[in-house]
Amino acid sequence: MSAPTITVTRADAEDFLYQEAMLLDEWHLDAWLALFEEGGTFEVPTTDYKGWDRTGGGFFVLDDWDLLNARVKRLKSRKAHAENPHSRTHRMVSNVRLIQGAEGIEIKANFVINRFRDLTHHTYVGRYHHDVVQNEEGELKFVHRRAYLEHELLEHGARLSFIL
Amino acid sequence: MTQTMAEGLVDTGHGGLIAQDWNQLTFRVNREAYRSAEVFQAERERIWNHNWLYLGHETEIPNKNDYKVRTLGGKPLIFVRGGDGVVRAFLNSCPHRGTVVCREEQGNARNFQCFYHAWTFNSSGKLSALPGDDAYAELERFKGTMDLRPVAKLDIHEGFVFVSFDPDVPPLLEHLGEAADVLSMAAEQSASGMTTLPGIQRYGVKGNWKLAVENAMDGYHFAPTHNTFVGYLRETGFPVTDDDQYAHDLGGGHSMLVLTGHNGRLGMIWEPRFGEAEKERTRLNREAMAERLGQERADAIGDASRILFVFPNLLFFDLEALTIRQLEPVAPGRTDVRAWQYVPVDEEPDVRAMRLKTMTSFVGPGGLATPDDIEAYEAVQRGIEASKGDTRGFNDWSDMSRGMERESKGEKGRSIDEGAMRSFWRHWDKALGKVSDATATEYGSGC
Numbered sequence: 001m002s003a004p005t006i007t008v009t010r011a012d013a014e015d016f017l018y019q020e021a022m023l024l025d026e027w028h029l030d031a032w033l034a035l036f037e038e039g040g041t042f043e044v045p046t047t048d049y050k051g052w053d054r055t056g057g058g059f060f061v062l063d064d065w066d067l068l069n070a071r072v073k074r075l076k077s078r079k080a081h082a083e084n085p086h087s088r089t090h091r092m093v094s095n096v097r098l099i100q101g102a103e104g105i106e107i108k109a110n111f112v113i114n115r116f117r118d119l120t121h122h123t124y125v126g127r128y129h130h131d132v133v134q135n136e137e138g139e140l141k142f143v144h145r146r147a148y149l150e151h152e153l154l155e156h157g158a159r160l161s162f163i164l
Numbered sequence: 165m166t167q168t169m170a171e172g173l174v175d176t177g178h179g180g181l182i183a184q185d186w187n188q189l190t191f192r193v194n195r196e197a198y199r200s201a202e203v204f205q206a207e208r209e210r211i212w213n214h215n216w217l218y219l220g221h222e223t224e225i226p227n228k229n230d231y232k233v234r235t236l237g238g239k240p241l242i243f244v245r246g247g248d249g250v251v252r253a254f255l256n257s258c259p260h261r262g263t264v265v266c267r268e269e270q271g272n273a274r275n276f277q278c279f280y281h282a283w284t285f286n287s288s289g290k291l292s293a294l295p296g297d298d299a300y301a302e303l304e305r306f307k308g309t310m311d312l313r314p315v316a317k318l319d320i321h322e323g324f325v326f327v328s329f330d331p332d333v334p335p336l337l338e339h340l341g342e343a344a345d346v347l348s349m350a351a352e353q354s355a356s357g358m359t360t361l362p363g364i365q366r367y368g369v370k371g372n373w374k375l376a377v378e379n380a381m382d383g384y385h386f387a388p389t390h391n392t393f394v395g396y397l398r399e400t401g402f403p404v405t406d407d408d409q410y411a412h413d414l415g416g417g418h419s420m421l422v423l424t425g426h427n428g429r430l431g432m433i434w435e436p437r438f439g440e441a442e443k444e445r446t447r448l449n450r451e452a453m454a455e456r457l458g459q460e461r462a463d464a465i466g467d468a469s470r471i472l473f474v475f476p477n478l479l480f481f482d483l484e485a486l487t488i489r490q491l492e493p494v495a496p497g498r499t500d501v502r503a504w505q506y507v508p509v510d511e512e513p514d515v516r517a518m519r520l521k522t523m524t525s526f527v528g529p530g531g532l533a534t535p536d537d538i539e540a541y542e543a544v545q546r547g548i549e550a551s552k553g554d555t556r557g558f559n560d561w562s563d564m565s566r567g568m569e570r571e572s573k574g575e576k577g578r579s580i581d582e583g584a585m586r587s588f589w590r591h592w593d594k595a596l597g598k599v600s601d602a603t604a605t606e607y608g609s610g611c
Contacts, residue, residue: 044530045363046363046364046365046366047366048269048270048362048363048364048366049363050362050363052362052363054517054520054521055513055516055517055520056361056362056363057361057362057363057505058361058362058363058364058365058503058504058505058520058524059363059520059524059530060365060524060528060529060530060531061524061530061531062520062521062524062525063521063525064521066400067521067525067532070396070399070525070532071532073392073395073396074392074393074395074396074532077391077392077395079391079392079395080392080536081389081536081539081540082535082536082538082539083535118542118546120370152269152366153366153367153368153500154366154367154368154529155368156368156369156370156498156499156500157368157369157370157542158367158368158529159367159369159529159530159535159538160529160530160535161529161530161535161538161539164530
């Protein structure tokens with residue numbers, strides 16, 4: 001990991017998240033995976049989350065690097081029945097904040113994702129809280145990517161078969 | 165009930181919604197069973213209101229005055245450990261005028277105060293404050309009738325808390341029958357005891373609850389439905405097989421798949437996904453288990469993965485790791501699901517992290533496998549609209565005949581047959597009885 005620099009701006013973080021949202025909405029999953037540092041993780045805790053770590057409680061998604069790769073491989077397969085055909089997703093990312101400290105770079109943002117499939121529509125509302133690094137080329141990369149749902153529960157049909 | 169057909173007698177059960185033909189060796193379920201509002205209402209009244217139901221685990225409310233609210237059979241409940249340490253369940257409805265008393269999801273409270281008129285109940289359900297009580301005649305007698313309403317029955321087996329809205333149900337252990345020991349086999353896995361963790365997966369599926377039961381008792385779907393998950397396991401160096409695996413009818417509508425071909429079990433049977441360090445730890449754990457429980461019991465617990473269904477609303481998965489799943493039907497085509505991780509109390513953090521990661525990779529609406537199951541329930545629920553009202557032959561019946569020939573010869577049912585589903589449906593039919601003439605569809609009328 002490179003040392004934290006002070007060259008990253010909120011606009012850089014926004015560009016990074018907007019680019020990511022586009023890649024996910026267009027189902028360019030290999031390109032999306034390339035936004036991670038090798039060894040990166042992805043977490044979505046349950047909707048009653050109270051701040052526990054990876055040993056303390058329930059999650060919907062608790063991917064290490066191997067599982068993240070397996071998830072992408074699965075979603076690219078025609079045999080990922082829950083996403084064949086793919087959901088249509090439409091992501092809005094806002095309220096972006098960049099926090100740079102001794103620990104590294106954190107990006108926080110709000111999201112609204114509209115998902116359409118089987119003639120139904122679900123809205124997913126929540127917050128992102130990512131740990132990122134800036135590599136030697138100056139690109140931001142996810143180290144820990146986290147999505148927190150604001151929902152009380154996932155309503156009928158609102159599964160997380162796509163990438164939140 | 166029987167109906168005569170060209171090929172002989174067909175047993176159409178108590179309500180005409182199942183049909184088994186021991187000559188042709190077929191078993192069919194009428195699709196109204198998944199669609200009909202009348203059937204749904206009858207299930208609520210005759211099954212949910214007259215059976216033991218899984219409410220939760222006592223480790224969810226470990227301390228005095230801990231509570232959770234939860235809905236079972238459509239009834240909002242408070243699941244609470246009183247100030248006296250006793251686990252109880254009350255209707256979450258004020259005895260005064262019916263208001264929901266506790267509007268928080270969970271917490272710790274010595275008292276529950278109804279906001280509407282400020283009636284207050286302690287965590288053992290006793291009415292402790294009644295504002296303006298001088299307006300009631302025979303106050304003490306009156307107050308004595310106004311405690312929170314407890315459920316009719318509550319009993320606990322190995323920490324698994326069951327309730328019934330019917331005071332006349334048989335004792336819990338009698339209801340659980342052979343399923344009781346399967347839960348014990350899970351509870352005995354750690355010398356330190358087992359506990360649920362906070363963090364409940366709460367999700368809803370657009371499918372009838374019985375599709376979720378069928379799916380869990382259906383080894384036949386595993387390879388095609390979970391093609392990508394099986395592929396992932398193979399890449400980790402762990403090929404799974406469906407050979408030599410069996411389904412067991414435990415009686416009382418309960419059933420179990422024993423999955424010896426899917427045997428990566430944390431702490432029990434090592435597989436490459438768990439990493440090298442876990443190999444030695446597994447060996448030591450099995451040794452300790454044998455010492456604690458005896459070799460035979462330790463092997464029975466450790467050597468096989470199990471999926472247990474306890475009629476009507478509990479699924480228990482003792483696989484790579486352990487998870488509890490509760491089904492709450494809310495409409496013919498809608499089911500609420502809650503799922504908990506069930507783990508050894510005393511576990512090293514790296515093993516716990518491995519456990520949670522491994523289970524989460526499979527189960528739940530964000531896993532690599534369960535979403536395809538959900539897709540299956542939902543695709544069935546949509547698909548069966550196609551044959552609604554179609555009286556030609558068996559067009560509006562779902563087929564569960566797989567393995568009937570083996571069953572008719574008294575052979576052991578394979579996990580990839582449909583015997584565990586049949587035993588569920590037979591019990592369901594008996595528990596439900598006849599719903600109405602409209603739903604007692606004539607069987608195979610066009611044949």
